[in-house]
Amino acid sequence: MVSSQKTGGFLAAPAVTYMVIFFVAPSLLLFSYSFWTASSFRIVPDFVLTNYLSSIQSLLFLKVTLNALLIGLVTATVSVLLSLPIAYYLTYVTRSKLIFYLILITWFSSYLVRIYAWRTLLGTNGLLNAALLQLGIISTPIEAFLFSPFAVGVTLVHIYLPFAVLMVISAMSEIKKELIEASRDLGTSPIGAFMRVVAPNAAQGLIGAFMLTFILAASDYVTPQMVGGSSGQTTGLLIADQFRKTGNWPLGAAQAFIMFALSILIYLIITALARASGLTRSRKSTTILTQDK
Amino acid sequence: MSPIIEITDGNKAFGSFKALQDINLSIAQGEIVTLLGPSGCGKTTLMRIFAGFESLTSGSLKIDGKDVSNLPPEKRPVNMVFQRYALFPHLDVFENVAYGLKVKGIGKDEVRERVRNMLRIVQMDHLQQRFITELSGGQCQRVALARALVNGPKVLLLDEPLAALDLKIRQHMLTEMKRIHAETGATFIYVTHDQDEAMILSDRVVLIDRGQIVQVDTPQDMYNRPNCLFSAKFLGETNILHGTIVEDASGKSAFRSAEGSFHYQPTNQIASKSAAIMSVRPEAISLFAENPARDNAIPATVTDVLFTGSRSFYHLVSDGGEALRAQVQNTPGLNRPNVGDRVHVCWPHDGSVVLPASPSH
Numbered sequence: 001m002v003s004s005q006k007t008g009g010f011l012a013a014p015a016v017t018y019m020v021i022f023f024v025a026p027s028l029l030l031f032s033y034s035f036w037t038a039s040s041f042r043i044v045p046d047f048v049l050t051n052y053l054s055s056i057q058s059l060l061f062l063k064v065t066l067n068a069l070l071i072g073l074v075t076a077t078v079s080v081l082l083s084l085p086i087a088y089y090l091t092y093v094t095r096s097k098l099i100f101y102l103i104l105i106t107w108f109s110s111y112l113v114r115i116y117a118w119r120t121l122l123g124t125n126g127l128l129n130a131a132l133l134q135l136g137i138i139s140t141p142i143e144a145f146l147f148s149p150f151a152v153g154v155t156l157v158h159i160y161l162p163f164a165v166l167m168v169i170s171a172m173s174e175i176k177k178e179l180i181e182a183s184r185d186l187g188t189s190p191i192g193a194f195m196r197v198v199a200p201n202a203a204q205g206l207i208g209a210f211m212l213t214f215i216l217a218a219s220d221y222v223t224p225q226m227v228g229g230s231s232g233q234t235t236g237l238l239i240a241d242q243f244r245k246t247g248n249w250p251l252g253a254a255q256a257f258i259m260f261a262l263s264i265l266i267y268l269i270i271t272a273l274a275r276a277s278g279l280t281r282s283r284k285s286t287t288i289l290t291q292d293k
Numbered sequence: 294m295s296p297i298i299e300i301t302d303g304n305k306a307f308g309s310f311k312a313l314q315d316i317n318l319s320i321a322q323g324e325i326v327t328l329l330g331p332s333g334c335g336k337t338t339l340m341r342i343f344a345g346f347e348s349l350t351s352g353s354l355k356i357d358g359k360d361v362s363n364l365p366p367e368k369r370p371v372n373m374v375f376q377r378y379a380l381f382p383h384l385d386v387f388e389n390v391a392y393g394l395k396v397k398g399i400g401k402d403e404v405r406e407r408v409r410n411m412l413r414i415v416q417m418d419h420l421q422q423r424f425i426t427e428l429s430g431g432q433c434q435r436v437a438l439a440r441a442l443v444n445g446p447k448v449l450l451l452d453e454p455l456a457a458l459d460l461k462i463r464q465h466m467l468t469e470m471k472r473i474h475a476e477t478g479a480t481f482i483y484v485t486h487d488q489d490e491a492m493i494l495s496d497r498v499v500l501i502d503r504g505q506i507v508q509v510d511t512p513q514d515m516y517n518r519p520n521c522l523f524s525a526k527f528l529g530e531t532n533i534l535h536g537t538i539v540e541d542a543s544g545k546s547a548f549r550s551a552e553g554s555f556h557y558q559p560t561n562q563i564a565s566k567s568a569a570i571m572s573v574r575p576e577a578i579s580l581f582a583e584n585p586a587r588d589n590a591i592p593a594t595v596t597d598v599l600f601t602g603s604r605s606f607y608h609l610v611s612d613g614g615e616a617l618r619a620q621v622q623n624t625p626g627l628n629r630p631n632v633g634d635r636v637h638v639c640w641p642h643d644g645s646v647v648l649p650a651s652p653s654h
Binding site for chain 2 (some may be wrong): 140201
């Protein structure tokens with residue numbers, strides 16, 4: 001046992017070292033910056049809460065942060081909902097890997113190219129408007145397709161859906177088909193079998209998929225800006241500006257950590273909701289609850 | 294009494310592969326019937342058709358007198374015990390067993406009462422709050438049985454339920470299975486490739502080979518009166534001789550092979566001069582040091598002896614070159630032949646079964 005623990009530590013060491021040097025240390029550094037002050041493009045060591053307080057009192061910050069959270073939540077919800085039937089189909093119905101590879105192939109093209117593709121599709125001369133014009137549904141091109149929350153949502157779901165699909169597939173592949181058959185045999189409809197057996201057993205994976213797409217989408221500041229115009233302003237953009245343009249690193253750092261805290265808050269809310277709905281539960285509490293049976 | 298399950302002219306094809314052909318079978322209320330056959334013979338497919346996970350390509354299936362062809366699994370009055378149990382890992386023992394009752398919207402008190410009662414029958418009432426991951430294979434088996442039986446199914450389907458258990462627990466569970474069957478009175482349909490399980494457990498055995506039912510009989514009848522070469526070889530061990538049917542001087546039918554002529558008790562009519570096979574069970578054979586001057590005795594040489602305590606298994610080669618096996622009770626004080634000894638192999642008239650050489654199957 002001791003030797004296998006040693007081997008485990010040895011195998012994990014490179015990755016752990018990498019993460020400590022290039023993620024944990026910079027993060028801690030950034031965290032300490034968030035209490036410093038900035039004056040004329042210089043940052044001065046200090047310990048003030050001004051950066052946090054002024055952020056949460058800034059109407060602009062609150063507005064873009066709310067926007068980022070909404071974008072993240074909508075993208076995550078839509079992505080997870082869309083990935084459920086795909087993952088179910090790929091796990092239990094077909095042995096063909098075609099759809100799986102079609103999903104992966106989207107990663108073979110550049111992220112920016114795909115954003116520009118959506119701009120072309122949704123623009124006034126784009127495919128969507130052209131099709132609607134041809135069909136006679138509209139008489140003049142709709143400008144609102146592009147540079148709208150709709151465009152942001154569509155593009156982000158397109159970009160992040162594969163992540164959700166992969167995570168949901170891996171969660172479902174842990175659930176044997178016999179479990180679904182057993183629940184059918186015991187009187188559950190197909191949808192009931194999904195709700196009562198697949199969902200609870202895949203819950204951790206579903207929450208993981210939701211959180212991953214949420215974090216990626218909420219922190220994305222390139223896509224929303226490029227296809228959303230003014231509706232695509234998010235916290236990420238604001239933070240980037242503090243570092244690149246105004247040079248106020250401490251304020252940027254504080255805002256980054258506010259987003260970090262909000263992401264954790266969302267995670268806690270999601271897990272609490274999952275537990276309240278009976279989707280997940282901790283084993284300890286179950287044992288206590290059922291002891292009087 | 295009308296049969297609880299009745300399948301008429303059942304056929305099942307997967308693409309061009311005929312998984313089941315011309316299946317006709319009716320099973321009575323309260324029976325234990327095993328579907329026995331080698332792997333890939335279609336026995337599991339037949340069970341999945343009963344459960345509703347597969348549907349017949351043609352033919353009809355009635356359960357309790359009602360046509361169930363269009364009923365999904367959840368609407369059929371049957372429950373299944375899966376090969377690897379398929380217990381729900383997110384639920385504890387009590388909740389696993391309660392699952393079917395809860396889904397049907399049965400009141401809390403009744404659920405508790407019925408689950409407790411069923412867990413008592415399978416002797417798992419002391420582990421109600423255990424999670425499935427904390428159970429042994431035998432315990433999982435008991436929970437799986439309880440989870441199915443608690444719903445009061447008209448038919449309990451068991452798909453190789455003991456395959457994942459080791460030998461000792463398997464033998465114990467077979468006895469348990471019989472007890473549980475007696476206590477619940479449900480009809481059991483049991484799929485297995487293990488002839489011992491089938492013989493110990495069943496009222497009737499349905500022997501299946503390459504998608505067709507070969508023979509349906511009690512274990513005793515199937516063992517003693519196989520209707521074809523496949524049955525004779527699948528249940529237990531046997532010696533097969535190839536020859537033809539002849540009539541001897543007195544007009545009696547005899548079986549003639551390269552080894553000589555053998556008399557037998559005809560159980561089925563085989564035309565004279567037609568090719569036939571003779572199946573002789575190893576335990577029907579006696580070995581004699583001297584020529585016993587009886588019917589059905591041929592000289593042979595012992596090539597191997599396997600001593601197993603109460604019995605010994607003899608491998609022999611007849612002078613005609615046929616490999617034979619004999620099983621002899623080790624009675625104390627009896628002189629036993631050794632490897633290389635010359636012996637006479639002998640079996641009684643009723644110790645063999647003669648079958649057509651080119652059986653329909």
